[in-house]
Structures are given as C-alpha cells and as structure tokens.
Amino acid sequence: MQKLDLKIINGTVANSTETFRSDIGIKDGVIVAIGKEIGDSERIIDAKGQLVLPGGIEAHCHIEQESSSGIMTSDDYYSGSVSAAFGGNTCIIPFAAQHRGQNLHDVLDLYHGRAEPKSVIDYSFHLIISDPTENVIKNELPDVIEQGITSFKVYMTYDKLIVNDEQMLEIMAAAKKHGALTMIHAENNAMINWMSEKLIKGDHKEPKFHALSHPRTAESEAINRAVALSSFIDTPILIVHVSTEAGARIIAEARYDGHKVFGETCPQYMFLNSSDMDLPEMQGAQFCCSPPLRDRASQEEIWRCLQNGTFQVYSSDHAPYRFDETGKLHAGKKPPFTKIANGLPGIETRLPLLFSEGVMKKRISLNHFVALAATNVSKIYGLDHRKGSITEGKDADIAIWNPEAKRVIKAEDLHDNMDFTPYEGMEVRGWPEIVIQRGEVIIEDNKLIAERGDGEFIHRKRIDCTGMPGRLAPELDHNKNFGVDIDF
Numbered sequence: 108m109q110k111l112d113l114k115i116i117n118g119t120v121a122n123s124t125e126t127f128r129s130d131i132g133i134k135d136g137v138i139v140a141i142g143k144e145i146g147d148s149e150r151i152i153d154a155k156g157q158l159v160l161p162g163g164i165e166a167h168c169h170i171e172q173e174s175s176s177g178i179m180t181s182d183d184y185y186s187g188s189v190s191a192a193f194g195g196n197t198c199i200i201p202f203a204a205q206h207r208g209q210n211l212h213d214v215l216d217l218y219h220g221r222a223e224p225k226s227v228i229d230y231s232f233h234l235i236i237s238d239p240t241e242n243v244i245k246n247e248l249p250d251v252i253e254q255g256i257t258s259f260k261v262y263m264t265y266d267k268l269i270v271n272d273e274q275m276l277e278i279m280a281a282a283k284k285h286g287a288l289t290m291i292h293a294e295n296n297a298m299i300n301w302m303s304e305k306l307i308k309g310d311h312k313e314p315k316f317h318a319l320s321h322p323r324t325a326e327s328e329a330i331n332r333a334v335a336l337s338s339f340i341d342t343p344i345l346i347v348h349v350s351t352e353a354g355a356r357i358i359a360e361a362r363y364d365g366h367k368v369f370g371e372t373c374p375q376y377m378f379l380n381s382s383d384m385d386l387p388e389m390q391g392a393q394f395c396c397s398p399p400l401r402d403r404a405s406q407e408e409i410w411r412c413l414q415n416g417t418f419q420v421y422s423s424d425h426a427p428y429r430f431d432e433t434g435k436l437h438a439g440k441k442p443p444f445t446k447i448a449n450g451l452p453g454i455e456t457r458l459p460l461l462f463s464e465g466v467m468k469k470r471i472s473l474n475h476f477v478a479l480a481a482t483n484v485s486k487i488y489g490l491d492h493r494k495g496s497i498t499e500g501k502d503a504d505i506a507i508w509n510p511e512a513k514r515v516i517k518a519e520d521l522h523d524n525m526d527f528t529p530y531e532g533m534e535v536r537g538w539p540e541i542v543i544q545r546g547e548v549i550i551e552d553n554k555l556i557a558e559r560g561d562g563e564f565i566h567r568k569r570i571d572c573t574g575m576p577g578r579l580a581p582e583l584d585h586n587k588n589f590g591v592d593i594d595f
C-alpha cells in the first residue's frame with residue numbers, strides 16, 4: 108500500500124446524500140481512500156467530534172471587478188480568496204465582466220491576469236455579457252466555452268449592462284448550441300427607473316428608499332420573461348439572487364412544468380430585512396443591494412423555498428464596496444440612493460450563517476447543507492469531475508467543521524478588505540476550522556498557510572442537459588411547424 112500524504116481520521120464525513128464515519132486518505136492532492144485501515148500517512152489529522160465536509164464552492168461573488176459605473180470592488184483576488192477560504196470554501200467562481208465595446212478574449216486575459224498570481228484557492232469565472240455583437244455570439248462565445256468558461260450572466264436591468272429580449276435569445280441560443288448555462292439578473296429595468304424617478308422627485312432619497320425603488324413585481328415580471336424566453340428554445344437558465352416568493356414560485360412552477368430552470372438565493376434575503384436599511388445618516392447604504400432586502404415575511408418565504416428545493420444554489424453575492432468614497436459613497440457623502448454602490452459583502456459568512464441557522468437549528472439537514480455549500484454547484488456549473496463531494500478520485504478539497512465552535516461575527520475578525528459586515532454581532536454555532544485544498548492544509552489554528560497564487564484555474568465541463576426534461580416550442584419544432592428548419 109502506498110504511503111498517504113495526509114489522512115483524516117475519526118471524523119464524521121458528510122456528502123449531499125449520506126453521512127458516515129470513515130477515515131479519508133489523500134495522495135498527490137486527490138482523495139484516494141475512504142474507509143478504515145487505509146494505510147500509513149505522512150500526516151494525520153484527528154477529526155474526532157468534527158464534521159468532514161467537501162470544501163465550499165462559492166458560485167456568485169464579485170472580486171477585483173469594476174462595476175458598470177467604474178467602481179472597483181474592495182477585494183482583489185488575494186483578499187477575496189483568503190476570506191473565502193476562512194469561510195470554508197476551496198473554490199470560487201467570480202465574474203469576468205465585459206463592458207460594452209470589449210472583446211471577450213481581452214476580458215478573460217484581464218481576469219486571468221488578476222486571479223492567477225493572487226488567488227489562494229481554485230477558481231473559474233462566469234462571463235458577464237453586456238455587448239452581444241454578432242462576433243461575440245458567433246466566434247467569441249464558442250471560444251470562451253472551449254476554454255472552460257461554461258456560464259454567462261446577463262442583466263435585464265442597469266442601463267449600461269442591460270440586454271434586450273432579442274439579445275437574450277441570441278445569447279441563450281449560443282449557450283444551448285455550445286453547452287453553456289445562462290445566469291440571469293432578473294429585474295424589470297423600466298419599473299425600477301420609473302419608481303426611482305418618482306421617489307427622487309418626491310425628495311425620498313435616503314438609502315431605505317432603494318428597497319421601494321425595486322418593486323417585487325419588477326423581479327417576478329423579469330423572471331417570468333426569462334423563463335418564457337429560455338423555455339421557448341429549451342435551454343437551461345439559472346435565476347440568480349432571488350429575493351421574493353413570487354419569483355421563487357415562477358421558478359418552482361417552471362421546474363414542475365419540465366423547463367430547465369435553476370434558482371439561487373443569498374444569505375441577505377434570509378438573514379436580513381428592509382428594516383435594517385432604516386438607519387440614521389447614511390448607514391443604511393451598507394445594506395443597499397439589488398434585488399433589495401425585503402420584509403420579514405419574505406425572509407421566511409425564502410427560507411421555505413430553500414428548504415423545499417426551489418433554490419438549488421445558495422451564494423453570497425459578495426459585492427464588497429467599503430462604506431467610504433472608494434465604494435458605497437463614491438458619489439459624495441450624502442448621495443441619493445440611486446448613486447450608492449449596490450452590493451453586500453459575505454463570502455466568509457455565507458456557510459457559517461447557513462450552518463448555524465440551518466443545520467444547528469434543524470431547518471435543513473447536514474446533507475442538504477453540503478448540497479448547497481458545494482455539490483449542487485459542482486454539478487450545475489460543470490465542476491463535478493473535480494470537486495463537490497468527498498469521493499475517491501476527486502480533488503481533496505475538504506473543510507473540517509467544529510459544530511460546537513461559537514463565534515460572534517465581527518467585521519474586524521473577517522479577512523476581506525471591508526470596513527463593515529452586514530451581519531455584525533450575529534452569533535453563530537459551528538465554524539470550518541481546518542480547510543484543505545487539493546490535499547494541502549490552507550487554514551489551521553485560525554491562520555492562513557496557503558501562498559498567493561496557490562489557487563488554480565479550473566477548466567469547467569460543458570453543461571450537459573442529458574436527463575433534464577424540456578421541450579422546444581412547437582414553432583421551432585420541425586415536426587410541428589410545417590417542416591420548417593429554424594436555424595439557431
């Protein structure tokens with residue numbers, strides 16, 4: 108028997124479908140043995156009383172990214188990945204953003220150049236598409252997919268990012284043809300602009316009015332439209348950061364009807380609500396994100412939709428803008444809510460919050476937690492050949508959780524480059540105390556052991572829809588449309 112590099116003994120191991128007592132053997136960065144009596148090892152970690160889980164995969168975060176108004180996130184690939192690792196993650200999928208006029212190859216070169224020398228954990232990118240020219244659709248998108256970037260995000264709002272319905276169809280059709288997934292920021296732009304204008308004209312400019320300016324119906328209308336467009340051509344989509352029950356219900360119904368629709372929600376819609384925005388001075392700006400925080404009843408509804416499987420993905424949507432002139436207050440000390448940078452930090456707190464409020468309070472099972480932390484994302488985003496479960500042959504990406512650890516969340520203890528956390532003062536039970544990436548311990552005793560650039564780019568698989576229900580609209584179906592072949 109070959110000598111192992113690392114062995115984790117006496118722990119309780121959990122995947123998304125089962126929990127079992129076992130030792131785990133690691134060699135050359137890969138899990139090579141699961142069981143008892145698996146041989147000698149250079150190093151042994153005793154995980155008695157601990158939970159041995161797959162490393163988290165954070166599938167929605169904004170790192171070293173310029174917003175469409177030109178504001179840079181406060182985290183670069185070093186601080187962002189370090190913070191992710193301290194929160195139990197071993198892989199991140201941030202966005203590489205195309206701004207109008209940019210070539211996708213240049214965008215990717217830029218983001219590879221940012222991530223490669225700095226990321227301490229493995230990474231991929233989703234590509235934001237804001238300028239779907241013919242060349243982008245016909246040549247650049249297929250190239251990018253070939254390079255292992257198999258998901259794109261499109262925006263139905265924001266004047267500088269928005270794509271119209273026809274452009275969405277073009278992007279979705281290209282994604283279908285070449286095996287990619289389209290992620291959608293679904294909010295009706297006109298409703299938001301209309302409400303914002305009315306509020307500002309009425310002198311309702313404080314941060315809390317941001318929530319009113321993004322009506323619930325703006326979200327559900329856009330989700331409905333996105334589902335109609337994608338099911339028309341029968342291609343998978345994922346609606347990101349869903350904040351309303353109405354939106355979740357459309358996703359649930361679409362899935363019930365056999366359409367390839369996935370849903371994501373985020374901690375801010377489960378642990379925060381719009382009353383948090385009603386703070387003196389500009390402090391409510393810390394809670395401005397899009398879609399916005401909703402009320403307490405919505406929090407419960409979002410929890411329910413997480414429990415019942417309407418959301419397969421749970422991501423932080425970490426969008427770190429500091430509470431100063433580099434971020435939230437880039438447009439002055441007292442800007443109207445329309446000029447406050449949108450987004451909340453949360454890459455380090457995503458999993459501890461869900462573990463504490465979900466697993467420890469018995470709202471979700473440990474296996475469901477693992478599914479949301481890593482496994483579902485690995486399958487949906489084409490990473491499951493490498494990551495997402497504790498299985499022989501997969502990367503040894505593991506987080507060892509102490510379920511009894513108690514912590515109070517404080518900005519000063521977190522490792523991102525932020526000056527606040529919206530979860531300040533919340534008490535959590537359970538924390539990932541040892542984090543292992545491809546067999547190397549990267550976090551231990553509350554210390555970072557990994558070096559800048561230790562993370563690797565992960566080439567993702569094409570999205571395979573085999574086994575997913577779905578059907579083309581009759582107008583596109585050769586057998587039902589007088590035999591016409593529509594080329595798309």
Ligand code: DUC
Pocket residue numbers: 169292347348396397398424426449450451
């Ligand atoms: N959309 C995001 O996905 N993140 C932050 C802000 C936004 O509008």
Ligand code: ZN
Pocket residue numbers: 292347348397
């Ligand atoms: Zn978004």
Ligand code: ZN
Pocket residue numbers: 167168169424425426
């Ligand atoms: Zn986001």
